[in-house]
Amino acid sequence: MATMQLISKETIKPSCPTPPHLRCFKLSLLDQFTTAMYMPMIYFYPNKGCDSSCNIADNSRRLKNSLSETLSRYYPFAGRLTDDKASIICNDEGVEFLKARVKCKLTEAVKDDETETLNLLFPDGVVWNESYNGSLVVVQLSVFDCGGMAVSVCRTHKITDACSMITFMTDWAAATQQSETFPPEFIAKSILSPTPNDPFMVPEIELGKRNCITKRFVFDGLRISDLKAMAVDSGARNPTRVEVVTALLYKCAMEASTANLGSFRPSILIQLVNMRSRVIPPLPKNSVGNFSWYFTVSTGKQSERKLESLVGQLRSGLMKLCDKAVNNLKVNEWLVTIRESMKEVKVLLDDLDVYRCSSHCRYPFYHVDFVWGKPILVRMASGVVKNTFVLMDAPTGDGIEAWVTLEEQDMAIFQSDEELLAFASLNPIVLA
Incomplete structure (x- = not known):
């Protein structure tokens, strides 16, 4: 040890x-x-x-x-x-x-x-x-x-x-x-700075800390291309690599939960989005602070777990969020937006399985060079919040590393899912 x-x-x-x-x-x-x-x-x-x-x-x-x-x-x-x-x-x-x-x-x-x-x-x-x-x-x-x-x-x-x-x-x-x-x-x-008179109170949301397991799944560029082609054949319109990987992870996680529960349970996916480039005018790349928000993908029926359906919901959810953000950059409107969103999610937490996804793709994590070269692996610590997916660019090519955190019984089924493993490798060796 x-x-x-x-x-x-x-x-x-x-x-x-x-x-x-x-x-x-x-x-x-x-x-x-x-x-x-x-x-x-x-x-x-x-x-x-x-x-x-x-x-x-x-x-x-x-x-x-x-x-x-x-x-x-x-x-x-x-x-x-x-x-x-x-x-x-x-x-x-x-x-x-x-x-x-x-x-x-x-x-x-x-x-x-x-x-x-x-x-x-x-x-x-x-x-x-x-x-x-x-x-x-x-x-x-x-x-x-x-x-x-x-x-x-x-x-x-x-x-x-x-x-x-x-x-x-x-x-x-x-x-x-x-x-x-x-x-x-x-x-x-510059923006979203509250005035001294803003009666702003944030409702608390329990993040659901548990004893969880975090695993690394790597999708290489060729397999992502195959996954995108499969989604297109089923009716998806020009999906991005993040959309198809997120949809597959969410689909397989729901199926693992269903297998353990013995019955289908409605779910939602909370998708976090970096809003810097999605507002008008866009914020500069070197803007510092929190400027991410989210939209949700609801899955109330088993028939809605199809890959192309989830990809379509991810696309439409992002478009609606961007439209709302462009029009609601004033403080008062954002106060209303934040409160309404928090109330909505707080109600849903009691009745649904909740999954969270954050995409860090296109962020140059693997280019942080302190004179002694680029890192061979970048990761977060093992997670404590269940049902989370964190996506990052793989070190080379157009691949994606997905760090998935689930409860132990769900992970046991998830990591053996044949559909998932047709497109992703579980914890491949990192070459030093």
């Missing part, structure tokens, strides 16, 4: 102090709506032939210096949430940075079934929790026996969505390489 030795724990502060007029950062409506849960992401890097003792000293120094520089531009990340979680006090208290040695090889750690080993690579008490010593971002650099490394980053969802976080990681990596970087544009300062 792998073990971990903590070498050091320190706080990294911005290289330049935040000006007084920027000390109070008001969160946007969507920031306030979003959970404070810490979202854990980890990047695995193979050894490039250097001595591991040299690696951990030199690379940690580089990471800390460039992180300090990057925090000067992302100054809210180094601050602290107020008690009401509506603002950040940008007091430059910094982010926590840990260094550790892990007694195992990198190849052992990248196996998604090795949950105990994976947990060693994240700071204790951070993953999926809603508070951690006040630090809004927590980083751990781990070095393996073979000299390979892992960089894990946990960030509170209150200040970033996945798109924001990859923007931060890309800028941090660029700073490490001393490449040109540009200051981010904070969404909360």
Whole structure:
């Protein structure tokens, strides 16, 4: 069994102090709506032939210096949430940075079934929790026996969505390489910023934390093309790769649930969407904050579980969401939209199986290069919220990596589904 030795724990502060007029950062409506849960992401890097003792000293120094520089531009990340979680006090208290040695090889750690080993690579008490010593971002650099490394980053969802976080990681990596970087544009300062008189209260929604299993399924580009062709033959119109993969995962997960329950249970899929490019005018790619929303796909009958039907619902749901977003960017309209959507989902949670999908495709996770090369695997920690699908681009080609989290009894059936395995490989070997 792998073990971990903590070498050091320190706080990294911005290289330049935040000006007084920027000390109070008001969160946007969507920031306030979003959970404070810490979202854990980890990047695995193979050894490039250097001595591991040299690696951990030199690379940690580089990471800390460039992180300090990057925090000067992302100054809210180094601050602290107020008690009401509506603002950040940008007091430059910094982010926590840990260094550790892990007694195992990198190849052992990248196996998604090795949950105990994976947990060693994240700071204790951070993953999926809603508070951690006040630090809004927590980083751990781990070095393996073979000299390979892992960089894990946990960030509170209150200040970033996945798109924001990859923007931060890309800028941090660029700073490490001393490449040109540009200051981010904070969404909360431009749109959806509540006025002092907004009586905005977010209803709480139970996320359904359970003892779950997370598995990695990889769809290569050729198999996705076959899946798209099959959907077209059944009546779908020019489906995207994300649409067909999402539809297949949802279909097979519903079938696994039905097999365990012994009868069909109505379901909905909550599909998260990055709205930056879908509003007019579109937001810049370097916009930071939460700017994702969702639509739902309802499946009330067994006959609605056909692939082409699910693909069609995904397409129409996205179109309706985009139409609504373009017309409702004013604060008051969004207040109404958020409240109505939350009430709708809260009612549905009691009567249906609920699935959630978030697509991170087209985000450059596999291009985060801290001088020592690109990662061979990027993933989240094993999930605790059941019935979730997280999609990412595969490292090469037009493939998709799907990280699927289900309860144990559903996963046992899901991972053996012949239709799924005709298009996806379960946890293929990651080559270091």
